[in-house]
Amino acid sequence: MAIHEKTLIDPSKVLTSDHLVVDGVDVSGHWNTMILPRTLREYDDKFEDHIKQYSGAENVHRCWQCGSCTNSCTMYAQNTDFNPRYWIYLVRLGLADEILKDKDIIWQCVSCNKCTNICPKDVRPEGVMKALAHWIESEGHGEKSRSTVFDEEFARQCLARGRIEDSEVMTNFFKDTQQDIKEMALNGWLGIFVARMNKWTELRKGNIFRFLTRTPIMHSLHMGWSMFFKPKTKSWGRTGEVLSQYVKEQKELAHG
Amino acid sequence: MSDTVLVVGAGPTGLSAAAGVASIGKKVVLVEKEDVLGGAPILSGYAKLVPSGEWAKDAIGRMIKRVEDNANVTIHKSTRVVKVDGEAGNFTATLSNGQTVNAGSIILGTGFTHFDSINKPEWGFGTYEDVLTTTQMEQMVGAGKITCPSNGRVPERVAILLCVGSRDRQIGREWCSKICCTVSTNLAMEIKELSPSTEVFIYYMDIRTFGLYEDKFYWKSQEEFKTKFVKARIAEVTRSPDGRLLVKGEDTLVKRPIVIPMDIVVHAIGMDPNEDNPEISKVFGIGLEKHGFVDRGEQYTSSFSSTRRGIYVGGSALGPEDIDTSISHGLAMAMRAVGDMNALVQKAA
């Protein structure tokens, strides 16, 4: 049956089936739509403590829901669904499923800290937002953000060789985030960027000398060389291994 | 002209007034209808008082002893005043034990009556054993162990419902009882102290922990004792098949109906006008205000006057009041009573 005020209903609560038999009666067609109740039936009493283990959320239990954070929030001004006050409340009561409904916008916090500066209870909502974004990502509730993919590649190279190769970081980052390098170089921003860097315009104007002196030829060659031979920091040895172990231990300490 | 002051009611207000009058060297006759002194904190067995943190029996106990030990004070327990004749400076009060008291002024510290939760049947009191009032919960704290009355298990969760019998036009109670927010946040801490594995939830419309009680009680119970505050006025308390209680309501901050399992539900009961007030009004010839508390006379130059000259009223007889304030009302009334008697003596001379 048609629902007349569909805007009032959370889409995930509407069940529609093509063929529906209730108590042996075929009700397909007119009566094939059901609305699940939206009653909250449980709190997860452990959830708040769990989120508090992510750095930034240590004070979340202090919140008294005044709404100053949301009111001052840079992102809320753009999108009224971006509501730190609300998410903090959900953390306190342990309503994780409700938070996850907003997992695609929570990461948008720009860390301007307006909320933290205005909060009368020193909850530090900006930290809570960070903690939530980490929770969503590290416990596999959402896709990895591009910046995390970048960080991971960056860290991997640091640990392996004590240094990074810019071009390798970029190529792997583009690959891991399914961005087509060739397409970007030929028709996208990458081509334009490289052309500008290499003073292409000078060449087009016929200033060959200026082109040659201003183009970082050696640098490009060096980058190309490093792509294949991957130099290491001197006497790096087992440093990477030890560092990785340390990072792992710290993570375990923080998140149990 | 009598230089005796009749004090009616031996709660914090009456005890303070009696001690005050006696300390100026005047005679006091103290009349209390119950067979123990101390008023609500003693009669209902409160645990630790706000804001001092002292056990009620110790703190109020000292007030009782101070009066009992004073030679200027005559005490009548299990006694009421049945008749008052005369006028300011020269009242004659007849007591239920047949004696008469000649008094220059009369101080009323007749207090309040606890709201009876039976009058809100939808919240399960009287139906489910695990639904209690704040006074019952205070007694449990006093006994030192937090368990569900139904089967003795340690509660995983306790819900405290604020404003039970206050701020509710449905039952003709349009006042805020003033102290129950503070008492409830304090109770949440006491529960957590005795039973660390128990989570305490306070369901509120507003939190009114006035003055310094804000951080000492509200903030502390939230920040140090992890009490959770949920903005909802519970509509109904029922029982689930597994024996736990269910609190139903609307969480106004998530705009969703809630039905949450709890093990104990505590009613933060309010302060009603003393149920004797209609009788008190008749016997003493004084007026009541619209809610049924004792009415005031002129407030600014004739503080604590009732509507009849020579009779003073203070503490929770005037409306919901905390102990600190009741004690200062008592002392202020002692000042009024003695001062006015002196004025009459001077006029006569």
Ligand SMILES: Cc1cc2nc3c(=O)[nH]c(=O)nc-3n(C[C@H](O)[C@H](O)[C@H](O)COP(=O)(O)OP(=O)(O)OC[C@H]3O[C@@H](n4cnc5c(N)ncnc54)[C@H](O)[C@@H]3O)c2cc1C
């Ligand atoms: C659950 C709860 C917890 C509370 N906890 C605290 C707290 O921790 N700290 C705090 O500051 N306040 C607390 N209060 C408030 C406190 O109870 C009152 O402020 C205080 O009891 C008021 O004192 P009172 O003397 O005016 O009245 P009462 O304490 O009510 O005393 C009145 C006395 O008068 C007697 N009496 C009544 N009628 C007559 C009559 N007709 N003839 C003779 N005698 C009569 C009564 O028997 C009683 O002894 C609490 C209140 C509630 C409801």
Ligand code: SF4
């Ligand atoms: S400003 Fe602070 S106290 Fe107010 S709602 Fe935000 S986090 Fe909570």
Ligand code: SF4
């Ligand atoms: S730090 Fe994030 S949550 Fe806080 S005001 Fe800025 S954008 Fe909003």
Ligand code: SF4
């Ligand atoms: S003090 Fe708090 S619980 Fe008591 S009536 Fe007022 S608002 Fe309600």
